Amino acid sequence: MPEQMGMIKNSLFAIVLTLLFGGLVVGFVSAQQPTPSDDQVNAIAKQLYCPVCEATPLDVCPTQACAQWRELIRQKLAEGWGDQQIKDYFVQQYGARVLGTPPPKGINWLVYVAPLLFVVAGVYILFRGFRSWRLRAQQTAISSPPSPPPDGEAGLQDDYIKQVEDQVRKS
Amino acid sequence: MDQTITDPAEQSTRTGHSSLWRILAWVALFALLVVVAMVLLRKQQGPVAVGQKPPSFTLTTFDGQQIGPKDMAGKVVLVNFWASWCKPCEQEAPDLQSAWEYYQPRGDVLFLGIAWTDTESASLNYIKKFGITYSNGPDLGTTISQAYRTTGVPETYVIDKNGNLASIKLSPYSSLSEIQSAIDPLLGP
DSSP: OHHHHHHHHHHHHHHHHHHHHHHHHHHHHHHSOOOOOHHHHHHHHTTBBOSSSSSOBTTTOOSHHHHHHHHHHHHHHHTTOOHHHHHHHHHHHHOGGGBSSOOSSGGGHHHHHHHHHHHHHHHHHHHHHHHHHHHHHHHHHHHSOOOOOOOOHHHHHHHHHHHHHHHHHHO | OOOOOOOHHHHHHHHHHHHHHHHHHHHHHHHHHHHHHHHHHHHHOOSOOTTSOOOOOOEEOTTSOEEOHHHHTTSEEEEEEEOTTOHHHHHHHHHHHHHHHHHGGGSSEEEEEEEOSOOHHHHHHHHHHTTOOSEEEEOGGGHHHHHHTOOSSSEEEEEOTTSOEEEEESSOOOOHHHHHHHHHHHHOO
16 A cells, blocks of 8 residues: 555656646747748848848848858847847948948938939029020010011012023023 | 010129039039049059058957057068858968967967958857967958958968068968968068
């Protein structure tokens, strides 16, 4: 009888231990961040450019270096970093050239301002051109004397007949 | 109907304004062209030239140490740009480490490794793999490589004790003796 009691005690102890250990493992696994998917990584990677290759977005870049950078994005996402934080980190590490568009500071402002300035200047030049063209046309209209009213179809025909007669006479 | 300009003074003022705008437009266009030309020229320049003072920089190493111009003054400095993903860099890494072990006891030679566009974990693995003991750090923002106008990795710049650039190697060193032949003439008797 005492042996049976001992066995039951041992069994109970083993069950409790297993449950406790199992619970710990489940708790540890559920506490871990899920591994970010390739789609999540590529969503950020396509906004960044490979700092080594020419004009190649990070999501389609086939080099080993790019694979390392994509893994770095995955690691940062797993740590709970946001998109902007990851982009800022890449700029800090590899320079602004990793961004698809240059940050609007320093000489980079030219990229944003110059096209606008060219459009405004173009519109202004066109406006001035049209205005001076219209003014010139108006001034010509004012300064030139009124042309004599045409005599009509008959007058034109008379001139024509006269020219023909002159030619005939000469020949 | 538009009012025509009949007053000569008014006409003269308008002509003056028009000329001013035209001059301003030309000046702006010229300034823009100068800026574009300067950027293009800078991009077309090769690496820094031998005999000149190379750009000064401060390297923050992977272990947080700061190495700046004061630490380099009066020493022969070898600046090596590398990356963990660069296969030719692996070729020269053991020779660079051997050279460092050879020169380190002298105290007047400094080796600096600069990890170019690399991830920190990969860089540290590379350092561990080749047992590199000289100072190494990341090229944060690629500012150092831009200042040196590097064209890739590996690239090595050797600076003499006066702070002038003594030699440039735009490919991996092939042997320890090649590194020694770049450094020994700068050490003096």
